[in-house]
Amino acid sequence: MLEVLETLDGAAVVRWGHACVEGLVRHCDEINDLNVFPIPDSDTGTNLLFTMRAAVDSIARLVPENPTAHDVAAAMARGATTGARGNSGIILSQVMRGVAEATVDGPLTGRTLADALHAAATLVRGAVSVPVEGTVVTVLDCAAAAARTCARDSPVAEVATIAADAAVDALQRTRGQLDVLEAAGAVDAGGLGLVVLLDAMVAVITGVEPQRPRFVRERRNSAAPARDAAADSQLAQDYEVMFLLRETDENQVAILRRHLGQLGDSVIIVSDGDGCWSAHVHCRDAGAAVDAGLAAGRVHQVRINCFALDAANAGAVVESPTVDFADRGILAVVAGDGAAALYEGEGATVLRCDEPISATQLLKAIRAMDNREVLVLPNGALSAQELVAVGVAARDARRDVLLLPCSSMVQGLAALAVHDQMRIAVDDAFAMSEAASSTRWGSLRVAPGRALTLVGTCNEGDGLGLIGHEVVVIEADVAVAGRLLLDRVLGLGGELVTFLVGADAPAELVEQLSEHVSQHHQGVELMIYPGGQAGDLLQLGVE
Structure with missing residues (x-):
């Protein structure tokens, strides 16, 4: 017998996010084909999928351990807002924000789900300069209104089911509410995307996904006026x-x-x-x-x-693109338990390098991948010459291998953040490489002994600040070295600093450097992750 959830805690909201992605993958072509308003560019499904993936990807980067429903929903709202694509993606972000606001004081219940949908509908109405009836705005309104007809103590399964069913009914009516949809024989594409999200929630709560008719666009002779009207808008x-x-x-x-x-x-x-x-x-x-x-x-x-x-x-005729996820895997060379967990949370396969690895080990790991396409994030573990040799040896008739120029784990994380399975491999690799190369990175460590550097001689125990692989700061006090390093890497600007904290980094050191960023680099956002790597007390990346 299937277990029906009484509430959605943080773990359940995570499952809902992944279920939304899976649902949008299945329905992406269907949604794209229905996309005739406001621009017939057949990308609503793709935009929703991009946005939802950005929302889910943010969970691994932004939520604490044992997160609450609010923690997860707030992270998803932030990821969806910053990663939104198109009108539909922006509206989706407000659904996540509604859930976040409704779960501040506890898990998602029947009462708070109704509140969340009402909040989302209100936010969307306020965000759209000229709301048009017969679009996702209307579908969301109807779902929210139906949810609020439930008693305040109704089970969350009942509220979610009633809201999803109301969204479907409203979606079917959109064809008669908007002339361009009626002429094209289509329902609203964004509205169908919302139905997918609500059905995913019902499936997570009840264990059973609602069965819906396929909303196929009716090909009519009268569809030409719809194309012309949309084309006029496109020309405007x-x-x-x-x-x-x-x-x-x-x-x-x-x-x-x-x-x-x-x-x-x-x-x-x-x-x-x-x-x-x-x-x-x-x-x-x-x-x-x-x-x-x-x-x-x-x-x-x-x-x-x-x-x-x-x-x-x-x-000159926008056709519905085929969304087909490539058989592509990411292999990342990583040191430290915390860093490994971050990479695995982003879907990468990890090759640990807590001890130095050889080119042979990397080659073996690539060949162990089941994917036809493999993108490798070496993260500075091997020299360029070794990587070229590995790449040549790894490629064969059944596998393409691309090694990305990532010199550190923080650059690798930046690359993973823009990874897009829907692009072809070379385009995906280019985007990831660009993200890595635009991330300035440095590290803070303790000198193991006396040595000569480009900026002078260091003694054992000195704090060393490096930008890339070059020492740029030497100070007897490690905290002072860290502050000077931050000033150097942020001197050229930056909006986001990522700290990957090493296994031997004292908690007070991280606190001091965090406070330094807050006080002396206002407007710069700071993200702190436990890396667990040996050697570097801190790896930092600036974007």
Whole structure:
């Protein structure tokens, strides 16, 4: 007999996140095919999948041990907000934020699930500059309203099922609410994505996934007006612009919303609830949209898509792309229990190098991988010459091997953060390599003995600060060396510092360096992970 959950704790919310990803993988082509509004670019399913994967990927990086439902949902909200793709992705992030806000005081129950959906619907209505009925906005409203009809002490299984069923009913009605959908014979693509998320929650709670009809687009002779109407919109706006915004406030965001509304349409601005905002607009002047963001706060992660170029690349007719996950694995060379857990949490296979490894060991590990494509993160464990030799020996008729230029574990983590199984291997490797190379890295260690360095002679016990493989700081006090090292690596700028804490690093040292970042590098975000590596008291990466 299947066990029905009475509440969703942190572990259950994690399972829900993974179930959402799996559901979106299965329904991605179906959702893409339904995508005719506001732009017929057949990417809503892909955007939702990218966003949900970003939400789930953030769990391993942002949640503590034994997390609560709120810890997990807050991490997912942050990951979805910073990794959102398109209108639909931004709206999905607010569903995660609604769950996070509703679980501050405990697990997700029937009562708090109703509150979460109501909060999400309210957030979305407030975020969309001109809400259009017959879209995911309407579907979310209906799911939230249905959930709130339940008694406050209703089981979470009942509330989730009623909300999901109401979403399906609302989705079926979208075809008659929006002319462009009626003409195309389609229901709203984003609305179907929301149904997938709610059905995934029902499956996690009850152990049984709801059976739904496949929402196939009806091919009609009258579909041409829908294509023409959408094409008119596409011609009116040349670009989709998205960016993240920090160091701002509600007033500045309101001004930004007005400015973007004057520049274009499809304006959505949402928050992760923790100081980060994600903005989206379709417009003709991408530069002006970014300038408006700069006037409102600190802009980063700007993404600009050209609709005309997308259409030209698709032969002027945007076809629904095939989403097919490659048979690709990631092999990472890692030292330390904590670092190994981080990499494994991101889906990588780990080859431990707590003791020095040889090229033969790496080659053996590659050949032990079952994947047709293998991307290797060597993380500085072997020389370039050894890696070239390994790559040549590892490739054969049944396996492609790409070794990425990662010189440290913190660079490898940056590369993993942008890993995308849906890209072809060379594009995935390029994106990961670019992320690694743009991460400045350093390390703090204690000198094992007297030695000559580029900046002078060190004595046994001195604190050494390295940028890359070169010593740049020597101080008798390790904490002083750490502070000077941080000032050096952050002197060229940076938005995020990652600490990978070694096995022998004193807790007070980490606290002192964290405080130094807070006091002397305001606006820089700090992430601290237990690495457990020997040798380096601290590895740090700056992005």
